[in-house]
Amino acid sequence: MVVLATTPAALDQISLLRSSPEPLFFPGVPAVDLSSPGAALAVVDACQRFGFFKVVNHGVPMGVVDRLEAEAVRFFASPQVEKDASGPANPLGYGNKRIGRNGDMGWLEYLLLAVNHQGSVSKASPVPSSSLREVVNEYVGAVRGVATWVLEAVAEGLLGVARRDALSGMVADAGSDQVFRVNHYPPCPLLERLPDSCSVTGFGEHTDPQLVSVLRSNGTPGLQVALRDGRWLPVPPDRDAFFVIVGDSLEVTKHPSPSIAYIHLLYQKVLTNGRMKSVRHRVVANSLKPRVSMIYFAGPAPEQRIAPLPELLGQGHGEQGPLYRDFTWGDYKKAAYRSRLGDDRLDPFRI
Numbered sequence: 001m002v003v004l005a006t007t008p009a010a011l012d013q014i015s016l017l018r019s020s021p022e023p024l025f026f027p028g029v030p031a032v033d034l035s036s037p038g039a040a041l042a043v044v045d046a047c048q049r050f051g052f053f054k055v056v057n058h059g060v061p062m063g064v065v066d067r068l069e070a071e072a073v074r075f076f077a078s079p080q081v082e083k084d085a086s087g088p089a090n091p092l093g094y095g096n097k098r099i100g101r102n103g104d105m106g107w108l109e110y111l112l113l114a115v116n117h118q119g120s121v122s123k124a125s126p127v128p129s130s131s132l133r134e135v136v137n138e139y140v141g142a143v144r145g146v147a148t149w150v151l152e153a154v155a156e157g158l159l160g161v162a163r164r165d166a167l168s169g170m171v172a173d174a175g176s177d178q179v180f181r182v183n184h185y186p187p188c189p190l191l192e193r194l195p196d197s198c199s200v201t202g203f204g205e206h207t208d209p210q211l212v213s214v215l216r217s218n219g220t221p222g223l224q225v226a227l228r229d230g231r232w233l234p235v236p237p238d239r240d241a242f243f244v245i246v247g248d249s250l251e252v253t254k255h256p257s258p259s260i261a262y263i264h265l266l267y268q269k270v271l272t273n274g275r276m277k278s279v280r281h282r283v284v285a286n287s288l289k290p291r292v293s294m295i296y297f298a299g300p301a302p303e304q305r306i307a308p309l310p311e312l313l314g315q316g317h318g319e320q321g322p323l324y325r326d327f328t329w330g331d332y333k334k335a336a337y338r339s340r341l342g343d344d345r346l347d348p349f350r351i
């Protein structure tokens, strides 16, 4: 974080970041072509190496995406008093600068909605208009297909084709906990008044607590992901692609045999002695262009135990025994909502 002698008042409470120098080794974001025969293996490999990848040829009609983006832009351009009618986010609804309940701030406004297991916005969510509800339902219906496909590929890679639904089934479950979020990062002209080495936090660094998140943005850059060595990799925007983020509840590790990737539920991470991390990411503000992103978060039902898939037990990863106590998604989510954005949310679960 950077501290300046005089920070513009509008940026009060929003952390300034030191712009990272270009990484020496710029690996690029792995791209998975969903229509290719090797897609499932490529998903497993990308999850294992980065916890992050982009999906092309995903089959989601761009018309659906464009309609949602247009509705979102219209909503965020509406008078503040109208937007505030759907807020303040607690945690659902319209939020402005404040992220969560514990003091995190960013240069953005957003709408956070709950989604039921059928992929429709829950009745309880404060949706500003019926046209937005309709288009969000249409979009979520389509993007859930991408999340399902990714989870199926992961399960197949781990357990074989017969257990393809082992992870995706958790999201299809009647009580599954899915969330949808649209973020709007207005241009931040104040950036011009800061030293070149400074950027403004749009969305502070964090991991997503769920299984996987599927993100789509307009053409404005800002998203960065942390490489395993801690350096930040700027993600070039791609309006036509979806970006998949591995969440805390799904962990990736590598079997001693270099060609085999094993993806474990969180408990399994304990058995690998905490060496593996879900991907940290953040958004930095742009001085000129607005960024609009929409993210679908696929989570299981609150009573779902976060524990290794039975078939994965006893495969030689457990030399040190579990470091975490047994918990459910409900336990984890409750703790997550008490944490700060950048916290290591697994900490309270360590034995």
Ligand SMILES: C=C1C[C@]23C[C@@]1(O)CC[C@H]2[C@@]12CC[C@H](O)[C@@](C)(C(=O)O1)[C@H]2[C@@H]3C(=O)O
Pocket: 091, 099, 100, 101, 102, 104, 112, 179, 181, 206, 207, 208, 209, 210, 297, 336, 337, 338, 339, 340, 341
């Ligand atoms: C600071 C917070 C915002 C968050 C809840 C939390 O207490 C910690 C996790 C945050 C996060 C990150 C991913 C998603 O954007 C999100 C909706 C989620 O499930 O966990 C947000 C939460 C939020 O904005 O309410």
Ligand SMILES: O=C(O)CCC(=O)C(=O)O
Pocket: 181, 183, 203, 208, 215, 217, 223, 281, 282, 283, 293, 295
């Ligand atoms: O807006 C983005 O591009 C990323 C936001 C994000 O990481 C989140 O909402 O959890």
Ligand SMILES: [Fe+2]
Pocket: 206, 207, 208, 213, 281
């Ligand atoms: Fe995120």
